[in-house]
Amino acid sequence: MTFGDEDDHRAPPARPQSLMFSFLGVYVLGRGVAVYSGSIIDVFARLGVSEEAVRSTLARMAKRNLLLRHRRGRKVYFGLTPHAVNVLEDGRRRIWETGAVNRAWDGTWTLVGFSLPDSRRSTRHDLRSRLIWAGFGLLQSGLWIAPGTKDVIGVLDSLDLGDHVTVLTARAFKPTETADLVRKAFDIEQIARRYQAFLAQWDTPRPLPSAPDDLARQLLLHTDWLQLVRQDPYLPAEHLPRNWPAIRAEQVFRSLAGEYEPSAAEVAEGVLDLLSPR
The missing domain is CATH 1.10.10.10 (Winged helix-like DNA-binding domain superfamily/Winged helix DNA-binding domain)
Known part of the structure; x- marks a missing residue:
């Protein structure tokens, strides 16, 4: 393009x-x-x-x-x-x-991973919508990323996710290229x-x-x-x-x-x- x-x-x-x-x-x-x-x-x-x-x-x-x-x-x-x-x-x-x-940008990414049962399909939809609004992109199934260090407390608040979600910060290392992450997730x-x-x-x-x-x-x-x-x-x-x-x-x-x-x-x-x- x-x-x-x-x-x-x-x-x-x-x-x-x-x-x-x-x-x-x-x-x-x-x-x-x-x-x-x-x-x-x-x-x-x-x-x-x-x-x-x-x-x-x-x-x-x-x-x-x-x-x-x-x-x-x-x-x-x-x-x-x-x-x-x-x-x-x-x-x-x-x-x-x-x-x-x-x-x-300082090279860091915020990662949010989650796995919710089918019985919580509505919660899964709400979480995905909130992540998109907060600037996250879907890298692969159940793993979302956003550039920088994000405070995701407000994103997760009221969804009662418990142990179903993991939040981390990370950097890309070879063979992973940052440009590839941008292209895949956004x-x-x-x-x-x-x-x-x-x-x-x-x-x-x-x-x-x-x-x-x-x-x-x-x-x-x-x-x-x-x-x-x-x-x-x-x-x-x-x-x-x-x-x-x-x-x-x-x-x-x-x-x-x-x-x-x-x-x-x-x-x-x-x-x-x-x-x-x-």
């Missing part, structure tokens, strides 16, 4: 909850404020999200202990729970600190296609000309990028193609994020009704 191909791989549209996480991460996280539901509806109307979808998303997130309701008269404001702060801080670190390209072409979809959307002279303003562009950009890097296993750069599209994609994201921020903040200031809960 040539990773510089200009195929127009379009990213799927963002779900309201994904957009909500971006909105909360940019305009609520670290500010000690709650936001009036009506002004959230106004913001999301710019993104083509209906009032019904916004209210449903807010209700679900409150039920999942991500949002707190604050009533002032007839108005309802939504603020962050400690759980939401942790989730959003993780996203912030992934965007601004970890980045999309792993240039500081779908490099699929990862590349995701970055190409991002570039097809955003690496243009005028991205999203139909968006009403830079606030809408900012939230769509952040949502697309966070979804992208959360699906990236963060493989070591030295074992990826030299023209790996994540490099260009990260440059585009950072450039556009800086470009949109002043205008988006000005629009948000005029739209958002904020409350400082006591």
Whole structure:
């Protein structure tokens, strides 16, 4: 595969909850404020999200202990729970600190091996889904690997695996080659296609000309990028193609994020009704 191909791989549209996480991460996280539901509806109307979808998303997130309701008269404001702060801080670190390209890999791998009976097929499915989300790839039957030292306690938490799982850190030794581990355990072409979809959307002279303003562009950009890097296993750069599209994609994201921020903040200031809960 040539990773510089200009195929127009379009990213799927963002779900309201994904957009909500971006909105909360940019305009609520670290500010000690709650936001009036009506002004959230106004913001999301710019993104083509209906009032019904916004209210449903807010209700679900409150039920999942991500949002707190604050009533002032007839108005309802939504603020962050400690759980939401942790989730959003993780996203912030992934965007601004970890980045999309792993240039500081120390040669270690985290290995997770498990063997579950057929009676626990549902648990096996849940574990596999969590490992993929955490950046692990399937090397061979029952053995998953991820670059670096991973804290897998959160991945395994609540699954009650007991002696059915083993977690180790290791390094590759001859005849095993790191490049072979990357190739066997991870779908490099699929990862590349995701970055190409991002570039097809955003690496243009005028991205999203139909968006009403830079606030809408900012939230769509952040949502697309966070979804992208959360699906990236963060493989070591030295074992990826030299023209790996994540490099260009990260440059585009950072450039556009800086470009949109002043205008988006000005629009948000005029739209958002904020409350400082006591």
